[in-house]
Amino acid sequence: MSQDKSSIDSLRREIDRIDDAIHDLLMKRTEVVAGIAATKPPEVVPLRPAREAAVLRRLVSRHRGAFPKAAVVRIWREIMGALVGLQGPFTMAVCDEGPHGPAGIIELAHGHFGSVAASVAFRTPGQAVRALTDGQAAVAVVPLPGDQEAEPWWLSLTFDTGVVPRVVARLPFAGVDTPKGAPAAAQGLVLACREHDETGDDRTLLVVETAPDLSRDRLRAVLGAAGIEVTDLLAVHRGPHRLHLVEVNGHLVAADPRLSAVVAARDPVERASVVGGYATPFSPQALA
Numbered sequence: 001m002s003q004d005k006s007s008i009d010s011l012r013r014e015i016d017r018i019d020d021a022i023h024d025l026l027m028k029r030t031e032v033v034a035g036i037a038a039t040k041p042p043e044v045v046p047l048r049p050a051r052e053a054a055v056l057r058r059l060v061s062r063h064r065g066a067f068p069k070a071a072v073v074r075i076w077r078e079i080m081g082a083l084v085g086l087q088g089p090f091t092m093a094v095c096d097e098g099p100h101g102p103a104g105i106i107e108l109a110h111g112h113f114g115s116v117a118a119s120v121a122f123r124t125p126g127q128a129v130r131a132l133t134d135g136q137a138a139v140a141v142v143p144l145p146g147d148q149e150a151e152p153w154w155l156s157l158t159f160d161t162g163v164v165p166r167v168v169a170r171l172p173f174a175g176v177d178t179p180k181g182a183p184a185a186a187q188g189l190v191l192a193c194r195e196h197d198e199t200g201d202d203r204t205l206l207v208v209e210t211a212p213d214l215s216r217d218r219l220r221a222v223l224g225a226a227g228i229e230v231t232d233l234l235a236v237h238r239g240p241h242r243l244h245l246v247e248v249n250g251h252l253v254a255a256d257p258r259l260s261a262v263v264a265a266r267d268p269v270e271r272a273s274v275v276g277g278y279a280t281p282f283s284p285q286a287l288a
Contacts, residue, residue, distance in 0.1 A: 030083060037087035045138050046087035049168045049190070050197035052080050053279030056173070057201075060286065069287040073174045074111070081114025092119040093128040093137035104186030108171045109141040112190070125153040132191055133163045140165065144187040145235040145245060152237045154245050157275035158207050165191040167205050167276025175284045189278075196277035198251040203231060204277035206252070206259075208244045209270045219244060222269060226262045228252070241270065251277060 037046060056076055060069050084090055094109045109119060122128040125142035132140040145154055157164060169190035196204070210219060220230045223246070232247035252259065254274045262269045 026079070030086065033083045033087065042088065045192060045194060046084050046090065047138065047192055047194065050199045050279060053173070053199050060282065070174050073282065073287065077112060078114045081112070081117055084113065085117055089138065090117060091137045092117055093131035093140040094119045094121050095125045095128040095142045096121040097124060097143070105141060105143055105188050108186055108188045112169070112171050112173060126151060129153050129156060129165060129191060132165050132193065138192065140191040141171070141188055142191070144189060147236050149235070152235060154207065154235065154275065155237065155243065158273045163193055165193050166195055168192045168194065168196050168278060170203070170278045170281055173281045174287060175282050191276070199279040201280045202251040202277055203247050203280055204250060204252040205275050206246045206248060207273045207275050208246050210242050210244065211268045212238065212240070212242045214242055214268045218268070219246070223248065223262065226258045228258050
């Protein structure tokens, strides 16, 4: 018995040494990030979604052993969120409506940006986005849009004047595998006043204006014929012109010749605007 206790005590001391080493490296990482922050202009929002996605993908790809990959992602998201807050003022404008209630989107926001991130709740997605454009927040976190919104907030992303936010992330970044028959997990989008950067595995969001009678299947076919692969049709607004919020494969910019060709034909697409994009989230299988 005493030999077993001695062995356990030795292993616990080893765990303490490992914990100290992890803590030392965490403090060192904080110092390095502070050095990077000191080189940036004070007005720059300390947010680099593409860089964060690259870090997480690299860690998951090199991970070995029994410790869950999903937990690795969760730990590093907490670290990165805390360090973003140390680089300058960082407040999240969070919409508290949606099918999962206030807790769903607020939990997504803090799961991505960390438990210490400051947040302000707004009743509608539009109010959260306006708080972002007014400078009250560094990011807005809103529910994934649907077809039933009376005033779709994403239409404002096509405006050509003023500070226009862009979608920069889709949440959760660590995919959730919903059991069959269970309610779908909360999903959301992150917006910031910056462009989305390329990571090598991306999705781009387009707002596509078409004739009012164009079906979703027909829109998929038209974009596909131009070499643009539709991965998701998130929402549609039916007005004098039909407006579709479309997720497509890859990193597209406004000057992409494929978009220009689709619009130049003017039948049936009248306009296509890039309104943001994001690194493709991990699938549940990638984190298994």
